[in-house]
Amino acid sequence: MRVATWNVNSVKQRKARFLPWLDERLPDVVCLQETKLADDAFTALLGDDLAERGYQVALNGEVQWNGVALLSRVGLDDVVRGLPGGPGFPHQEARAVSATCGGVRVHSVYVPNGREPDSDHYRYKLDWLAALRDAVHRGPEAVVVCGDINIAPTDADVFDPAAFAGHTHVTEPERAALTALLDLGLRDVVRDRWPDERVFSYWDYRAGMFHQDLGMRIDLVLAGAPVADRVAAAWVDRKARKGTGPSDHAPVVVDLDTAPDGDIGPVVPPPSARGRTGKLPQSRGR
DNA sequence: ATGTCACGCCGAGCGTGA
Numbered sequence: 001m002r003v004a005t006w007n008v009n010s011v012k013q014r015k016a017r018f019l020p021w022l023d024e025r026l027p028d029v030v031c032l033q034e035t036k037l038a039d040d041a042f043t044a045l046l047g048d049d050l051a052e053r054g055y056q057v058a059l060n061g062e063v064q065w066n067g068v069a070l071l072s073r074v075g076l077d078d079v080v081r082g083l084p085g086g087p088g089f090p091h092q093e094a095r096a097v098s099a100t101c102g103g104v105r106v107h108s109v110y111v112p113n114g115r116e117p118d119s120d121h122y123r124y125k126l127d128w129l130a131a132l133r134d135a136v137h138r139g140p141e142a143v144v145v146c147g148d149i150n151i152a153p154t155d156a157d158v159f160d161p162a163a164f165a166g167h168t169h170v171t172e173p174e175r176a177a178l179t180a181l182l183d184l185g186l187r188d189v190v191r192d193r194w195p196d197e198r199v200f201s202y203w204d205y206r207a208g209m210f211h212q213d214l215g216m217r218i219d220l221v222l223a224g225a226p227v228a229d230r231v232a233a234a235w236v237d238r239k240a241r242k243g244t245g246p247s248d249h250a251p252v253v254v255d256l257d258t259a260p261d262g263d264i265g266p267v268v269p270p271p272s273a274r275g276r277t278g279k280l281p282q283s284r285g286r
Numbered sequence: 287a288t289g290t291c292a293c294g295c296c297g298a299g300c301g302t303g304a
């Protein structure tokens with residue numbers, strides 16, 4: 001089972017990059033962040049394209065900012081939108097959606113940026129992370145938290161720690177909030193796979209930062225032990241950051257080996273085995 | 287001192303967010 005997460009920075013602006021990427025990488029589960037689109041507009045934009053490819057869709061979007069999605073072709077059950085009891089700014093924003101896909105509880109999250117240390121938005125970020133921890137804590141051990149976490153776990157996850165001193169994404173309270181989440185038994189599977197490599201997932205659009213590989217690793221896949229033990233590959237898809245019209249984030253891709261009991265969840269037949277339209281039933285999720 | 291994008295707004299360029 002291939003799980004991918006990608007902050008697309010507007011799915012409307014990214015459609016021409018997203019669909020070819022989907023057809024090349026063929027992920028079974030896709031977590032999207034910063035879709036920047038209300039749910040009806042998302043469905044109008046991509047509903048048919050995703051149904052043709054066998055994906056069910058769970059959405060939590062809003063008109064202008066934020067927005068997350070969860071796509072799955074290995075089942076999409078028990079969808080939860082948002083973080084129950086989570087904080088707002090001031091209202092609850094569209095930053096989380098979760099569902100059970102192929103036997104794994106999958107969370108697609110877009111953690112608040114924090115803007116400036118000790119700002120209202122920074123405190124909101126810490127509160128939001130605490131609510132995420134609570135939600136994961138209440139759920140099963142077979143869990144994966146995927147998304148734009150907006151925290152560089154260590155100084156090795158930024159191109160120059162000195163350049164980030166006093167800024168968000170690297171402060172002790174943010175890292176402590178991430179550690180509290182990891183302490184539930186989650187593992188940062190990309191760092192586990194590449195312990196000593198320079199691995200970034202985000203590069204500012206400005207100043208040729210990508211070209212110089214001056215980035216940060218803030219898009220993470222955090223897996224509970226039953227999932228982390230199945231990781232066969234974990235990597236950042238830098239190719240998706242190249243060329244024209246990219247997001248400022250690259251996708252993170254994780255392959256899971258077959259579960260110990262051999263249950264890989266519902267299997268979607270290939271297009272040739274489908275009906276005349278090549279389409280599968282749509283998700284009933286809004 | 288954001289070398290960039292993307293958003294709404296309603297018709298262009300500005301304020302906001304990252």
